[in-house]
Amino acid sequence: MKKILLVIIFVQLIFMSCSKEEGVYVPKPLTFDLPSNFPDITYNLENNPLTEEGFELGKKLFYDGRLSANNSIPCAFCHEQAFAFTHHGHTLSHGVNGGIGLRNAQPIQNLAFQKEFMWDGAATHLDFQPIIPLTSDLEMGETLSNVLEKLKKDSYYKKQFSKAFDDGEINSANMLKALSQFMILMVSSNSKYDKYIRKENNVTLSQKESDGLNTFQNKCASCHTTDLFSDQSYRNNGLSINPKLEDKGRYAVFENSDDLYKFKVPSLRNIEHTYPYMHDGRFATLEAVLDFYDSGAVDNGNVDALLLRADNTYGITLNAYEKESIIAFLKTLTDNEFLNDVRFSEY
Template structure:
C-alpha cells in the first residue's frame, strides 16, 4: 500500500467522526461559559478566510490546548517528535537548514517542511494538497510512518494519563473528552491564530508607521508584481494553486507531486505555490529543499527552468523559458522579499511553548 493511500485510509476513517462533531456543535463543542472567544481579527490588507472556522472558532482554552499539543512529543509513536520539531517559530515555523526533516527513529522524509502561518487563509495544505481542511491536516504528519507514525486514538490514550490534559480538555470543550476530534480541533484553533501580518510590507500597504520602503525595495515590489504575483497572489502571497515550475525531478525521489493525490497524469510534477511570507527565514527552498538561498531560486527562474511535463504556461511566455531577470533586478526582488519578514510573528509569545 502506498503512503498516499495509507494517508487516505486514515483520513476517510476519521472524516465521518468530524462531520458528526461539526453538525453537533451546539451540543458538544459550544465553548463553556468561562472559555472566552479568542480575539481573532482579519488584517485589513488580507483576503477573506478560505477555511470555515465557524464550528471551531478559537477560544482561550482551545488555543492554549492546541499550543501545548503542538509542542508535545507524545504526538509521535516513540514520544520524540513534536509538531514544533519540524516547525520552529524562529524560522516562521519551518525546519531551517533541513532539506528534509527527521522523523521517528531518525527517518528522513521526502519533502521540505512548509511554513505554518496564515493557515486559515489557505484552501490546500502540503505540497501535494493532501488535505484541504485546517482541522484534518494534522492527520497527515501524525500518521506518516517516517514522520510521527502515531494514531489519534493512540495519542488520546497517552494524554488521558496526564492530569493537566484532563483539565485542559475539560476547559476547552463542553464534552470534556480527550478524543481524536478534540485533538484535531485544538491544533486547528492554534494554527488559526498563527497570523503573520506585521511586516514592513504590511505597514507599507496599510500606510502605518514603519512602513516606508526604500528605492531598491520599491523597484523590487514593482518587479515582483510584474513577474511573480500571478502565482504568489494577494497579501497571503499564494494563489493556493498547484503548478509545474520547470524544476527537474530529484532523481533519488521522482516525486510526482499533485499526481500522488489526484491520480491524474496532468498533475505530474505540480506542487503547491508556497506563501512567501517570511521567506527570508525559511531556507532551504522548493519542495525538496534543493536551493539554499533566494539568489539561487531567482537564478533558477532566470536561467534553468526546464521544459518538463506540464510546465506552467506563465513560464513559457518569454522567448526563453522562465523569467528574464538581470542581477540588479534579482537583488531588488530579494530586497523586497526581505520586507515580508515579520519579527513580531517569530517572537510572539502566544506561539511559544509555555511551561
C-alpha cells in the same frame, strides 16, 4: 424553605468551586483579527469557535513529544517558530527513528486563509491535516488511539479538555480542533511590507525595495498573488525532476497526468527565514532561486505556460539589479513580531 434554598445554594457553590478545579467549561472567546490587506478567511470558525482554553490546549499539543511514537518528536520539531515554523537546516524533514521524509517542511502561518494543505493539497481541511504527520512512519509514527491513551493519563490534559470543550472528551475530534485553533491564530501580517501597504507608522520602502516590489508585481505576482503571495493553485515552475525522490506532486492526489510535477504555489511571507527552498529544499539561498527562474528552468514536460519565453525556453528573465532588488523586497516580508510572538512559543 429558606434554609433549604440556602443549602442548595451552598451545595451549588461547593460544586462550582470543585468543578472549577477539575476544569469546567466557561470558555473565554478569542477574536480573529482580519488584517485589512488580507482576503477573507476560509476556515469555518462556527464549527470550532476560538477560545483561550482551546488555543492553550492546541499549543500544548503542538509542543508535546508524546504525540509521536518515541515520545520525542513534537510538531514543533519540524515547525520551529524562529524559522516561521519550518524545519531549519533540513532540505527534507526527518522524524521518528531518523526516517527521512520526502519533502521540505512548510511554514505554519496564515493557514486560516488556505483551502488546501501540503505541497500537493492532499489535506483538504485543516482539522484533518495533523493526522498525516501523526500517523506517518517517517514523521511521528504514532496512532491516534495511542496518543489519546497517553493524553488520558495526564492530569493537565484531563482538566484542559474539559475547559476547552463542552463535552470535555479527550478524543481525536477535540484534539484536532484544539490544534486548529492554535494554528489558525498564527497570522503573520505585520511585516514592513504590510505596514507600508496599510500606511501605518509612516513606513516607507527604500528605492531598491520599491524597485523590487515593481519587478515582483510584473514578473512574479501572476502566481505569488494577493497579500498572501499565493494564488493557492498547483503549478509546475520548471524544476528539474529529482531522481532520488520521483515526487510527482499534485499528481499523487488524483493521478491526473495534467497534474504531473505540480506543487502548491508557496506563500513568500517570512521567506528570508524559511530556507532551504522549494518542495525538496534544493536551493539554499534566494539568489539561487532567482538564478533558477532566470536560467535554470527545464522543460520537464508540463511547465506552466506563464513561464514560456519568446525564444521557446522556460523561465523569467531577470538582470542583476532585478534579482538584487527582488531579494530586498522579499526581505520586507519578514515579520519579526510573528517570529518572536510569545503567544506561539513553548513555555
